[in-house]
Amino acid sequence: MVRASGGRRSMISLRHLHLLLAFALPMLGVQGCAAPSDEVTLQGSGATFPAPLYKRWFLEYYQQNHAIRVNYSPIGSGAGIRQFTSGLVSFGASDAGMSEKEISRLPEKYGGVLLLPMTAGLIVLSYNVPGISGPIRLSRSAYLNIFLRKTTNWNADEIAKSNPGLSLPNQSITMVTRADSSGTTYAFTSHMAAVSKAMNVEWTPGVDKSVPWKESIAAQGNDGVAALIQLTPGAIGYVEFGYAKLAGLPMAALENQSHQFILPDGKGKSGAKALEGATVPNDLQIRAPDPTSAEAYPIVTYTWILVRKHYEDKRDADTLKALLLHCLEDGQQSLAQDLGYVTLPSAVVARLRAAIQTITTTPQRMQQP
């Protein structure tokens, strides 16, 4: 009896073994074939904000050139900087750039860091207000007070004043923020701080990748915030344009410095206006916290790819340079626009090209241009 059942068991496991082999052998074979010596794999990680665009860029590059595989993990700006610093990835990505303190932590052998503003995007205020038609218009003081929790109901005079055509419900406002620390929060809070300063109000949460919000509910990542807004009646939160569009969330028209109400548009026009005229510093950490142009959408941020100035592996460096230059080409930049990002101003593209050329592979270190 025991022997019989033991025999049956071994028969079954033998059959499983066949199955296993049937699946495993071709896989091994494919893996064996797909690793020719000239293949290069680059690994990057960081901001979630530009992730849809980066992934698309890198995928298309791979389709054109099968020897080059680029993986990008959207794990947040802070984590991207940390992985870049500890040498786990070939390049990092951050919506907040890098602070001097963060740069000072980089290993000596990097020869410094190049911050490349590869694209820019809009941060929109999405909301969930049941039963209204058309987008809500928010004045500078209205959205400032909402995020300072001074305005807590959708039917407040301050909001109603700019929306004569809408019947705003008596619904309390719930603020949705980021639970993780993020470059989107950094860009949003720097804008809010600039607006507060212009209006002589104190911006209490401060400017950082993670700030102590007053009475908010929080979610992880741009997608998490978008989902939570969708779920919560009366919610308002800040998300990157593409994520709000993907979730089908309504976006508020915001009043800019010239008192025009501007809707975030998918063509990148109002965003491009915002980037116009921003001064380009030597380290390319271009900030436009409160754009002046009358047609500008007020909350726009660049997002940076972080690369070493010096790579020990020549092949890695050459591949990375070719990849980055490719992403700056017109076709790739218009792809950015299609995905709801902002096309880079040509002056910035020229500066980027020059900067990318300075990446070295020889032990000799280059000075910053």
Place this chain on the structure above:
Amino acid sequence: MKTPTVERRSIARPPTARDLAVDASFKWATRAFAAFSAVVVTLIVILISKEAMPAILKYGPSFVVSRHWDAGKGQFGILPEIFGTLLTSSIGVVLAAVFGIAGAVFLTEEFIPLWLENILKNVITLLAAIPSVVYGLWGIFVVIPAIRPTCNWLHAHMGWIPLFRTPLLSVGILPAALVLAIMILPTVTAISRDAIAAVDPLLREAAFGMGATRWETIWGVTLPTSRRGIYGSIVLGLGRALGETMALAMLVGSANVISPSLFSPADTLAALLANKFPEAASALDLGALMYAALVLLILTLLVNVGGEWIMRRDSTSKSAVGEKAVSK
């Protein structure tokens, strides 16, 4: 007549060198494995404490009673997270205990045919195999819309009760606790079921024989006799509830508030760690998170010790209870 003698002799032979070697290596292997778990736990505690040291030295006990978490200003406090962790876990465990023990009784006391019992048993065990993130999504898309009307009605009509002080917007303590209850239900049910099934059938038959009803038998004999195992299941469930991360990070709202309202958003220690850990930059940030992890570990340890203590205290008086129950 001859064959059995041979067999008996072969059974009674002295152990060979190989038998002794197998015995000894097995004994040492079990010792090594037992020691290994203890060493791993100790190493984890040491490592966490070491990483937490900068924060422990800087903040000391004020860390657990302060309410603010502001990494930018270097202020760290986890009182809201401790509160949220304990509240969600205790609601979750109470619900899971009620339903889990009732389910375990239902599955063992011959209310249903054996084949159905086996199906139900496996379905409940299957709940344990569902990934945490799926529970989170289920909570968001099913539980919250389902309970929201009732919760908001309670808030509108009985808002003066502190438990219903705020409306249920979306995420909050109650949805988190409900999902948590379902997540730990299989643990509670499976272990309680085994404990109840292990009760000597003679005891049960004796109770029936003395004229006890099924109800009296369950309450007077079966449950008191198996209570050690049932406590164990609840303690295990509570341990899992305290440490559950992903579903709670999605459902609790990550809000730094302490509110008695069941519908208010809150935060838990595990969710805090999951949210803040990837971006902790400085040694102090990391230290604060490790300190929070240490607090969570201590909370879990206290729960286990507490559970053990209740079990011990109970099992000393168990025979008396059993006698009383039987004499009834």
